[in-house]
Amino acid sequence: MKITLACAGGMSTGMLVKKMEEYATSQGIEADISACGLSELEEKVTGSDIILLGPQVGYQLDDVKKEYPDIPVLVIEMMDYGMMNGEKVFKNAQEVIASN
Amino acid sequence: MSETKKSSFINGLNVFVNKFSNNTFVKSIANGMMMTLPITIVGSLTTIIGMIPGLPEIVMKACSLGTSISSNLITIYVIIGISSAMAREKKGDMISSIILSLAAFFVLTPITAFDIGQEKPAMAFELTYLGSKGIFVGMIVALVVTWVFAKMVEKRITFRMPESVPTAIAKTFEAIVPAAIIFIVVIMISTAFAETKFGNVHDFIYTNLQTPLEALGGSIWSALFIMFLSELLWFFGIHGSMVVGSVIAVLFTTQAYANMEAVAAGEVATNIINSFFLDAFKGPRALALAVILVWMSRSEKFKSIGKISLVPSIFGITEPMKFGIPMIMNAIIFIPLTLSAAVCVGIAYVATIIGFLPVISVNVPKNLPTFLSGFMAAGWQGLVVQLIQFVVVLLLYLPFMKKLDSQGVAEETATLENK
Numbered sequence: 119m120k121i122t123l124a125c126a127g128g129m130s131t132g133m134l135v136k137k138m139e140e141y142a143t144s145q146g147i148e149a150d151i152s153a154c155g156l157s158e159l160e161e162k163v164t165g166s167d168i169i170l171l172g173p174q175v176g177y178q179l180d181d182v183k184k185e186y187p188d189i190p191v192l193v194i195e196m197m198d199y200g201m202m203n204g205e206k207v208f209k210n211a212q213e214v215i216a217s218n
Numbered sequence: 219m220s221e222t223k224k225s226s227f228i229n230g231l232n233v234f235v236n237k238f239s240n241n242t243f244v245k246s247i248a249n250g251m252m253m254t255l256p257i258t259i260v261g262s263l264t265t266i267i268g269m270i271p272g273l274p275e276i277v278m279k280a281c282s283l284g285t286s287i288s289s290n291l292i293t294i295y296v297i298i299g300i301s302s303a304m305a306r307e308k309k310g311d312m313i314s315s316i317i318l319s320l321a322a323f324f325v326l327t328p329i330t331a332f333d334i335g336q337e338k339p340a341m342a343f344e345l346t347y348l349g350s351k352g353i354f355v356g357m358i359v360a361l362v363v364t365w366v367f368a369k370m371v372e373k374r375i376t377f378r379m380p381e382s383v384p385t386a387i388a389k390t391f392e393a394i395v396p397a398a399i400i401f402i403v404v405i406m407i408s409t410a411f412a413e414t415k416f417g418n419v420h421d422f423i424y425t426n427l428q429t430p431l432e433a434l435g436g437s438i439w440s441a442l443f444i445m446f447l448s449e450l451l452w453f454f455g456i457h458g459s460m461v462v463g464s465v466i467a468v469l470f471t472t473q474a475y476a477n478m479e480a481v482a483a484g485e486v487a488t489n490i491i492n493s494f495f496l497d498a499f500k501g502p503r504a505l506a507l508a509v510i511l512v513w514m515s516r517s518e519k520f521k522s523i524g525k526i527s528l529v530p531s532i533f534g535i536t537e538p539m540k541f542g543i544p545m546i547m548n549a550i551i552f553i554p555l556t557l558s559a560a561v562c563v564g565i566a567y568v569a570t571i572i573g574f575l576p577v578i579s580v581n582v583p584k585n586l587p588t589f590l591s592g593f594m595a596a597g598w599q600g601l602v603v604q605l606i607q608f609v610v611v612l613l614l615y616l617p618f619m620k621k622l623d624s625q626g627v628a629e630e631t632a633t634l635e636n637k
Contacts, residue, residue: 126457129585130537133530157249173541174457177232181240196455200542202526 120165121211123153123194124182125172134194137204149208156182163189167215170194170207190214228454235456242307243361248464250300250360251471255581257295258478261288262494262580265481266594282482289478290345293352297323300360310368314393318367319360322404326355326411326419347420350475354428355420357468363400370396428472435469438567441491444469445500445559453555455546466493477579487579490570495578498595501562502588502604504531506611507539510619517626520619533585543622550622554615561614562607569603 121138123131131153142149154162156175159182163169169191171179176193183191192214198206238244264284267277301319305312327347331339346352371392383391408419416422434440444465448458470493477487477494508531511524523542530538545551569575575596582591592604 125537126460129533130530130535133526133538172457172537173455173546174452174537175460177236177456178240181236196541196544196546200523200538200540200544202538 119148119212119215120150120167121152121170121208122159122163122166122168123151123170123172124156124159125153125175126155130199131170131172134199134202134204134207137202138208139204141205141208151208160185167218168192168211170211173199190218231454232456235451235461239461242304242365244464246300246304246307246361246364247357247467248460249303249306251296251464251467253299253302254292254295255583257288258292258475258581259583261285261478262582264288265478265580285478286482289475289482290349292350292475292478293323293348293356294320296353297356297360300357301364304361304364305368308365308368308372310364310371311389311393314397315364315367318397318400319363322363322400323356323359325401325404326359326408327352328418328420349479350472351424351428352420353472353475354431355423358423363404366400367393367396370399375399431469432473436473436489436491438491438564440469441496441563441567442560445496445563446556449556449559452540453546453552455540466496470496474579474581477577478581481579487577490567490577492578494581494595495566495570496563497584498578498582498591498600499562499566499603499607500559501565501607501611503558503562503611503615504534504536504539505588506608507531507536507615507619510612510615511539511543514616515619515623515626517623518630519626520623532587534588535585548622551615551618554611554618558611558614561610565607565610566603569599569606575599575603 123135125131135151135153138151139149142151152162156178159169163186166189169182169186169189171182171191171193173194173196179191179193192210194207195210197203198210239248261284264281267273268281268285273281297319298316301316302312304310305315324343327343329341329343332342334340347355375395411417411419411422414422416425444462448462451458451461470491473489474492474494477489477492480487504527508524508528511520512528513524515521515524520543523539527536527538527542530536540546543551545555566575570577576599578595580595582594586594588608589601589604592600592602594600596603
């Protein structure tokens, strides 16, 4: 499972990535989770099962969906992002990937 | 506001911000200017090192070289950066676009004969046109040339090669017609200007566009307004600095590079309001907030958000707090949120005009830890200004945070009592 998070500079999402990785490992799930800035998305996105957008760049949702019509794109919930709730964000992503 | 009115306003705002940020030209400026960052930061480093008193002359010479090459040729780097960003946007051939943009720029830049005491004069570009004074011409040329080039190739305004010609060769020929057209047009423009009183495009743009824009845009009031605007966008959950980044680039960077050039030439920098100044003295708001959360709050929620946010806040990262407290769409925190950046810039501005803080002419890397950034930008005075900003921001946020905190405590107590 490959999850790509994108925000403005990839820095705050990087923290969330760590939390998500911790949760995934604790559940024994193999996942390749990474974060990048929106401008690098094109290079980093190949093979991704899902794209997660930081809420502060949520206004880009439609454009990102248009760029990558085959990959589900989600905006991370503000509360989950603020509390760096890796578990919830990971579970959400899992559900969406499963239903696709 | 009713819920539906609120959400349609937010939607409208999101759509507007989206259109603005994704506008090809805005995006190219923002991304293009970012690419010149490594050079300007290293140039700033050499400037800072060069200011250390008592250095051996050879080190000073080396530093001075670093500073002058980064600031005196900034237009060239900007052209390459912006042209490549635009080429990426319009899916044009990047290298051809860059070469064409540079060529067009050089066509518009006067080559003069300089008497260097030898039998033949040296033909050269004046450094003035390649530095901060040339940025606008460079920006416009890079944007327009790259855009037109990509459009022409897209519309197949080109030699049509027979099918049997290998693709690589056909592509090269494809580029010839658009390049020729653009080149000829630029030569005509340059020749035409030579006949007018301006003499060349640079002086025309500088007098009629750059100078008024700098005066209008480079004032303390525009700076305060933009800081306010950027934080206002954050209130709606939109990454403010990302959106206003290109506006800042257009309005405030020429002043910054002009400062760098002045220092490189051994003169005094004079533009107080510039992009380096804004970057370094937007204020340690993240750290102040985190400190309030960790040490001045009673609710469990605030204390835990504080713990998560403390280390990132040193690097100016605020998202955990923006979304965790939350500050987004939180009417109670509206006032300190929207005003703190402007207040900090105001403090730094006053510190400069009273002569305490030196005019900022170096580019400190974004996200450099608080207090270190102030020190790097302006020595101990910079550090002191940031300390003052830290205290002011803390005091500004405190009453509002206390209110939210007591709400949090009340909720937590209620939950406990209901258990």
